[in-house]
Amino acid sequence: MTHDELRDLLPLKALDRLDPDEERALSEHLASPCPECEAELASFRDALGAYAMAAAQDDSLRARRIWRMVESRLDADRIGGGMPPERGRRSAARVRILIGAAAALIVSLGFSLISLRRGVESARNTASFEVAALRARIDSLERGLEDTAQRVSELKTRLSLTSTLTMAAFSPDTRIVRLAGLTPAPRASATLAFSPGNRTAFMQVAGLPPAPANKVYEAWWIGRRSGPIRAGLFEASPEGISKVALTMPPEGEEIVASAVTLEPAGGTDKPTGSMYLKGTM
Numbered sequence: 001m002t003h004d005e006l007r008d009l010l011p012l013k014a015l016d017r018l019d020p021d022e023e024r025a026l027s028e029h030l031a032s033p034c035p036e037c038e039a040e041l042a043s044f045r046d047a048l049g050a051y052a053m054a055a056a057q058d059d060s061l062r063a064r065r066i067w068r069m070v071e072s073r074l075d076a077d078r079i080g081g082g083m084p085p086e087r088g089r090r091s092a093a094r095v096r097i098l099i100g101a102a103a104a105l106i107v108s109l110g111f112s113l114i115s116l117r118r119g120v121e122s123a124r125n126t127a128s129f130e131v132a133a134l135r136a137r138i139d140s141l142e143r144g145l146e147d148t149a150q151r152v153s154e155l156k157t158r159l160s161l162t163s164t165l166t167m168a169a170f171s172p173d174t175r176i177v178r179l180a181g182l183t184p185a186p187r188a189s190a191t192l193a194f195s196p197g198n199r200t201a202f203m204q205v206a207g208l209p210p211a212p213a214n215k216v217y218e219a220w221w222i223g224r225r226s227g228p229i230r231a232g233l234f235e236a237s238p239e240g241i242s243k244v245a246l247t248m249p250p251e252g253e254e255i256v257a258s259a260v261t262l263e264p265a266g267g268t269d270k271p272t273g274s275m276y277l278k279g280t281m
Helices: 004-009 010-014 018-032 035-056 060-080 083-169
Strands: 175-181 189-195 201-204 214-221 227-234 241-245 254-263 275-280
Touching: 004 010, 004 035, 010 018, 010 035, 018 035, 175 201, 175 254, 189 254, 189 275, 201 227, 227 241, 227 254
Parallel strands: none
Antiparallel strands: 175 189, 175 275, 189 201, 201 241, 214 227, 214 254, 254 275
16 A cells, blocks of 8 residues: 555544554554654543533534544545545545544533533432431421420429429428518528438428529528538529429437528538528427
8 A cells, every 4th residue: 555545544543443454554654663653642532521521521623623623634635635535535434434433422422421420410309308307307306305294304303302292291301491581582482391210301482483583492401509501502483483302300309490591502511692582390
């Protein structure tokens, strides 16, 4: 085959569409070597690679520009290569058909790649939304569990106080102290029941205002020998009634009265604040 005939095969070589005899003849020619044909082959491969990249990136304007460049190169080779017109037209037509088929495949693959990318992005967005929804649901369930645990704790406290009240109020040796409101809370009142035998004591308070910041109410036993003895700390309930389980006074101490004062947070060993309630046996 002549140099021009071998050069005419370069576009087919770039597309890997040579038959065995053509492939062998062109390979031997390129190995001879032939810098002109090697450069020509590299040019075709670069153009097709650029076309494939443009198609994959959905850059139709760039893809058409590259395609026109390939066509103009084919026309230039046919006209300037000195080959017979009819043979040149057949060769160029064959090359165009093959390149068109390859281009259609490249475009199809490009659109498939774009579709796949969009599908992956959509799946990622959907997964992110579902994960966010699951996290929100988990947070809601955790808050529900916390609220339920708090309610259970409150019910346990009420049950414990009710049990303490029952033991204190219905024991044979139960003693009752009624406390009246003093100047800071004249409408307040309280009832204290304690059983020395069962070692239980309980106070129910009504009408006390909420304690100021960093303050707490403290209940006291008033012993004949020891004077004020700490009995317990409590907050005034927003509902108006507070139930308080108290510690028992020391054994052997005679209790003659009880009182409630307002003290610093944490309480004190002896009364220091204003007295809100007081009652004697």
